[in-house]
Amino acid sequence: MVVTPLRLRQQLAAFSPLSAITLAAAALTRLSGARTALEGAETLVAHHYDAQRAVLTDSGRSALQVAIELAVNVRGEERIVGLPAFQCFEVASAAVGAGCRIDFYDVDPYTLGPDLDSLERMLRRGVKVVVIAPLYGVPVAWDEVRALVDLYGARAIEDAAQGHGARWNGKRLGSLGLLSVVSFGRGKGWTGGAGGALLMRGDFSAVEPPMQHSAQEARIFAVTLVQWLAGRPWLYGLPASVPSLGLGETRYHGPTPPERMAAISASVVRWTHDMSAREAGVRRENAERWRLELPARTLAGLPHLTPGAVPGYLRLPIRLSPASAASASSGQAKRLGVARSYPVPLERVAEIAGNLCESRPVNPGADLLAARLVTLPTHSRLSEDDRRAIVDLCGGWTY
Numbered sequence: 001m002v003v004t005p006l007r008l009r010q011q012l013a014a015f016s017p018l019s020a021i022t023l024a025a026a027a028l029t030r031l032s033g034a035r036t037a038l039e040g041a042e043t044l045v046a047h048h049y050d051a052q053r054a055v056l057t058d059s060g061r062s063a064l065q066v067a068i069e070l071a072v073n074v075r076g077e078e079r080i081v082g083l084p085a086f087q088c089f090e091v092a093s094a095a096v097g098a099g100c101r102i103d104f105y106d107v108d109p110y111t112l113g114p115d116l117d118s119l120e121r122m123l124r125r126g127v128k129v130v131v132i133a134p135l136y137g138v139p140v141a142w143d144e145v146r147a148l149v150d151l152y153g154a155r156a157i158e159d160a161a162q163g164h165g166a167r168w169n170g171k172r173l174g175s176l177g178l179l180s181v182v183s184f185g186r187g188k189g190w191t192g193g194a195g196g197a198l199l200m201r202g203d204f205s206a207v208e209p210p211m212q213h214s215a216q217e218a219r220i221f222a223v224t225l226v227q228w229l230a231g232r233p234w235l236y237g238l239p240a241s242v243p244s245l246g247l248g249e250t251r252y253h254g255p256t257p258p259e260r261m262a263a264i265s266a267s268v269v270r271w272t273h274d275m276s277a278r279e280a281g282v283r284r285e286n287a288e289r290w291r292l293e294l295p296a297r298t299l300a301g302l303p304h305l306t307p308g309a310v311p312g313y314l315r316l317p318i319r320l321s322p323a324s325a326a327s328a329s330s331g332q333a334k335r336l337g338v339a340r341s342y343p344v345p346l347e348r349v350a351e352i353a354g355n356l357c358e359s360r361p362v363n364p365g366a367d368l369l370a371a372r373l374v375t376l377p378t379h380s381r382l383s384e385d386d387r388r389a390i391v392d393l394c395g396g397w398t399y
């Protein structure tokens with residue numbers, strides 16, 4: 001039997017700002033009562049994202065599920081939702097939870113935004129509800145997308161789960177749709193340990209997910225505490241070596257009935273607001289430094305930005321040649337926080353096969369991204385040594 005030596009040091013692919021003080025303050029705030037904690041955080045989140053109303057949910061997936069249900073019911077049409085062909089598997093899970101069949105539009109591998117021709121073909125097939133979900137905080141051309149969606153009398157849900165810190169034409173991602181969704185989950189730019197938010201602008205029916213039990217609250221607080229303790233580069237190799245935790249893996253999690261965010265998470269959201277804004281600034285600076293430090297042939301694979309875009313760069317996405325992307329799966333790359341993106345387009349996630357529409361056009365952009373998209377860390381825990389080692393690793397990469 002080959003025993004691989006355990007290395008404690010491993011860089012995180014993404015980092016959510018938390019501190020002992022924010023966790024302690026959150027625990028104290030929670031004592032003022034669950035409703036008070038939730039309502040305080042909902043007011044803050046609604047204000048931050050310029051929404052008429054925010055409903056905090058147990059996950060970003062739940063928030064998206066509720067958004068899809070609202071959008072589908074408003075139209076009273078067949079329950080079909082259009083998703084990007086390349087995205088986080090939770091997006092598909094939310095559609096399944098909303099009881100929808102799923103159609104896809106392709107993702108442009110050069111901008112990472114919707115392929116507008118493919119989106120239009122999908123709208124012509126009669127899809128009336130579309131999820132637009134920017135990858136890694138790279139804003140999409142929202143004006144073009146909205147014009148197209150409006151032309152076909154459809155409705156766009158903005159899923160800004162990866163968009164913390166990003167802006168498009170001066171507006172925050174998460175503030176663009178009539179219905180928007182954000183995530184406060186692990187590894188997101190602004191975290192509550194777990195959770196999400198549904199953001200509403202306009203006339204939607206009331207949404208009142210059930211409250212969580214206090215036993216769940218205690219578990220969430222314990223997990224958040226462990227995440228905070230273990231989320232340090234000198235120690236992260238330990239949890240990352242436990243297969244059952246699945247850290248850094250893309251797995252499909254089936255939908256669960258949406259619940260309200262745990263009050264303790266809502267308190268954490270309130271207390272991490274300012275440090276998350278600072279961290280977003282660091283991510284942007286680090287992304288700029290990558291532009292100066294990486295070889296030109298690697299930089300050629302960076303996404304083309306749409307006018308007015310200020311990315312949030314939860315991670316820095318780069319399109320590489322298939323061989324270079326394969327080498328980004330090495331143990332050394334993993335130890336440096338370099339990670340492959342999603343391994344397959346959504347239509348190949350076996351668990352959602354029963355929900356797919358019959359028409360199955362090819363999505364070459366999504367296939368290309370699954371084979372070739374790699375992400376570099378941008379967070380504040382990246383050391384100078386890590387940066388140098390990543391530049392060495394990238395030396396052999398081609399676009």
Ligand SMILES: Cc1ncc(COP(=O)(O)O)c(C=O)c1O
Pocket residue numbers: 059060061062064087088090091133159160161162183184185186195196
């Ligand atoms: C685009 C997108 N939407 C939704 C989600 C679901 O968020 P959560 O993990 O909070 O359920 C994610 C999670 O990573 C995501 O990336």
